[in-house]
Amino acid sequence: MALNRLDLNLLHVFDTIYREGSLTRAAKSLHLTQPAVSHSLARLRDHFDDPLFTRQGNQMVPTPLARRFLESMRPGLNQVQSAVNQFHAFDPASQRKTYALGLRDVLESTFLPKLMNRLAPYPDMEISSQRVARREMETQLAAGKLDFAIDVLLPVSNQTSHELLRQDRFVVMARKQHPAIRKGLTMDAYLSAKHVLVSSRSEGPGLEDFALSRQGAQRDIRLRCQHYYAACRVVEASDLLLTMPETYAKIIAERAEVQVMAPPADMPSIDVHLYWHKAYEREPALMWFRELLRDLPAG
Numbered sequence: 632m633a634l635n636r637l638d639l640n641l642l643h644v645f646d647t648i649y650r651e652g653s654l655t656r657a658a659k660s661l662h663l664t665q666p667a668v669s670h671s672l673a674r675l676r677d678h679f680d681d682p683l684f685t686r687q688g689n690q691m692v693p694t695p696l697a698r699r700f701l702e703s704m705r706p707g708l709n710q711v712q713s714a715v716n717q718f719h720a721f722d723p724a725s726q727r728k729t730y731a732l733g734l735r736d737v738l739e740s741t742f743l744p745k746l747m748n749r750l751a752p753y754p755d756m757e758i759s760s761q762r763v764a765r766r767e768m769e770t771q772l773a774a775g776k777l778d779f780a781i782d783v784l785l786p787v788s789n790q791t792s793h794e795l796l797r798q799d800r801f802v803v804m805a806r807k808q809h810p811a812i813r814k815g816l817t818m819d820a821y822l823s824a825k826h827v828l829v830s831s832r833s834e835g836p837g838l839e840d841f842a843l844s845r846q847g848a849q850r851d852i853r854l855r856c857q858h859y860y861a862a863c864r865v866v867e868a869s870d871l872l873l874t875m876p877e878t879y880a881k882i883i884a885e886r887a888e889v890q891v892m893a894p895p896a897d898m899p900s901i902d903v904h905l906y907w908h909k910a911y912e913r914e915p916a917l918m919w920f921r922e923l924l925r926d927l928p929a930g
Contacts, residue, residue: 642704644671645683649701650775652690660729701774705910721915727755728916733763733771733780737859738903741878742781745927772908778917779924780906792912796905797929801839801898802880804866804873807888811870818848818895825853827862827873839874842898863887876901878929 647657648668658665676683679700684691693701734742739760750756763771763780769791771777787793803821805812811820828837833855836844843850856862859875863883866873880891905924911917 641671641675641678644668645675645697646701646704646775648672648684648691649693649697652692652776654691662727705773721919723753723756723916723919725755726916727757728920729757729759730779730920731759731761731777733768733777733782733906734760735762735782737876737879738781740882742927746924749923749927768906769908772906773910775908775911778907778911778920781903781924782906784902784904785906787906790909791906792909793904793906796903796924799876799878799901799903801874801894801901802877803892803894804863804875804880804883804889805892806867806869807890809870809890812892816892816895821872821895822848822850824870824872825851827854827856827865827871828852829856829859829862829873829875831857837874838901839894839898843896846896848896859883863889874898 644657644661647660648654651657651660654665654668654672658668661668672683679696681696682694683697684693686692743758743760746758750758761777763777765782765785768777768780768782768785769787772780772791781796784793803816805816811824828840830837840850853871854862854865856865859873859879860883862873862875863880864887865871867887867889874894877891883889884891905921907917907921912921
């Protein structure tokens with residue numbers, strides 16, 4: 632396995648197959664034909680005497696040896712890539728690029744329309760929006776499988792950079808003509824009603840419940856579900872109330888028989904952060920895209 636017997640271009644192919652999980656997507660990313668990528672993979676397999684990737688459905692899944700090799704190779708490959716990138720400008724008008732974004736369902740609805748509108752002048756720019764478990768976000772960023780992630784404030788290591796992208800606030804959604812709030816949403820009416828809680832966790836309070844508990848109040852949760860869209864459909868057809876982010880509530884209210892009101896109690900703001908791995912932050916294509924994300928309108 633001597634380094635002088637290995638074409639270093641093959642390492643770039645290996646890294647891209649690992650990141651894309653597909654020979655077809657790797658070929659597209661590398662601007663090569665699929666047979667050329669398959670030939671490179673065959674050379675790598677011969678060099679390491681290991682299959683490196685096995686096909687499971689439509690995915691190329693790395694073997695244990697491939698995972699170990701990537702973990703040891705990644706820091707050096709990042710340094711080489713960063714050094715090369717410093718001498719190459721990025722022109723979004725003429726270069727093709729696919730950006731992988733980690734987004735949860737609500738943020739997809741609020742970010743993607745504005746993002747695609749901003750990318751309209753760049754027809755060769757492609758976006759791959761992916762839902763990634765929060766515990767895997769840093770690993771995906773470090774492996775280059777995600778370019779950026781957008782989520783609430785999360786604990787991360789010093790290898791992951793992040794910054795506040797925007798702030799949202801909580802509002803309360805109810806069906807139109809809700810009998811308990813015809814004269815406005817008072818604290819008594821809010822606490823007397825039954826509620827929907829949206830959470831990816833199977834138990835425990837929501838952020839809004841912590842705010843209520845600090846004021847000595849507790850609401851009655853009738854339904855716990857995973858997605859705000861499903862919760863909004865329930866609210867439209869019942870007397871349940873839903874406390875949710877304002878930006879998404881406004882989108883739903885445009886097409887549903889619901890009303891959106893300010894909560895009767897002080898609620899914390901929802902801080903939305905942009906995350907990226909420090910190893911890639913000087914890459915021109917990612918620097919350009921990071922600035923574009925920063926400039927997206929908040930409302």
